[in-house]
Amino acid sequence: MLGYFTFPVTPFRQNCSVVYDDTSRKAAVIDPGGDLDALLAEVDRRGLQLEQIWLTHAHIDHAGGTAELARRLSLPIVGPHPEDQFWIEGLPQQGAMFGFPPAEAFTPTRWLHDGDTVELAGHTLQVRHCPGHTPGHVVFHSPEMQRAFVGDVLFAGSIGRTDFPRGDHATLIASITQRLWPMGDETVFIPGHGPESSFGRERRTNPYVRGT
Numbered sequence: 001m002l003g004y005f006t007f008p009v010t011p012f013r014q015n016c017s018v019v020y021d022d023t024s025r026k027a028a029v030i031d032p033g034g035d036l037d038a039l040l041a042e043v044d045r046r047g048l049q050l051e052q053i054w055l056t057h058a059h060i061d062h063a064g065g066t067a068e069l070a071r072r073l074s075l076p077i078v079g080p081h082p083e084d085q086f087w088i089e090g091l092p093q094q095g096a097m098f099g100f101p102p103a104e105a106f107t108p109t110r111w112l113h114d115g116d117t118v119e120l121a122g123h124t125l126q127v128r129h130c131p132g133h134t135p136g137h138v139v140f141h142s143p144e145m146q147r148a149f150v151g152d153v154l155f156a157g158s159i160g161r162t163d164f165p166r167g168d169h170a171t172l173i174a175s176i177t178q179r180l181w182p183m184g185d186e187t188v189f190i191p192g193h194g195p196e197s198s199f200g201r202e203r204r205t206n207p208y209v210r211g212t
């Protein structure tokens with residue numbers, strides 16, 4: 001069975017998540033934005049073996065620890081979508097923009113596209129391209145767990161910012177309604193910041209997407 005835990009990192013309390021197979025203890029980390037020593041201590045404490053890095057998008061609070069973590073543990077970097085390359089290249093400057101120490105750029109081992117899948121210990125997660133917050137944002141959906149890791153696309157009661165370069169509000173709304181809602185009202189999502197919710201609950205109550 002797959003399990004996961006969420007470990008907030010960086011001053012932005014970004015919900016770095018670790019997905020794992022509870023038999024083999026093999027794990028993938030989603031969005032290692034920083035605080036790597038604390039994150040790796042928690043992974044060790046749970047007896048997990050990190051095998052992959054999966055990225056939703058290349059903002060520094062999500063991707064800032066990627067290069068160092070990949071180098072330290074020799075991990076492949078999977079994602080995001082190639083449209084986020086300019087954000088990856090800008091990671092050193094994003095440090096100044098967001099008040100973080102500089103982060104290293106990197107080259108993904110594998111870029112992701114809409115309809116791709118990622119595999120962990122024989123389990124499959126679906127990849128959907130959800131642009132709008134950033135143009136290369138992807139989300140990871142586990143039908144097995146009825147969970148979706150959605151980064152900064154959707155939050156409990158809110159949606160992602162679209163005032164960054166190449167952000168677009170209408171595109172973000174289309175990503176949410178056309179690519180997240182079909183995952184089902186019962187699906188619980190883990191946003192990049194703040195508490196979990198379900199798609200059904202957001203469709204009923206989130207002022208940005210209510211009734212869509």
Ligand SMILES: [Zn+2]
Nearest residue numbers: 057059133152
């Ligand atoms: Zn972001």
Ligand SMILES: [Zn+2]
Nearest residue numbers: 014061152192
């Ligand atoms: Zn974020």
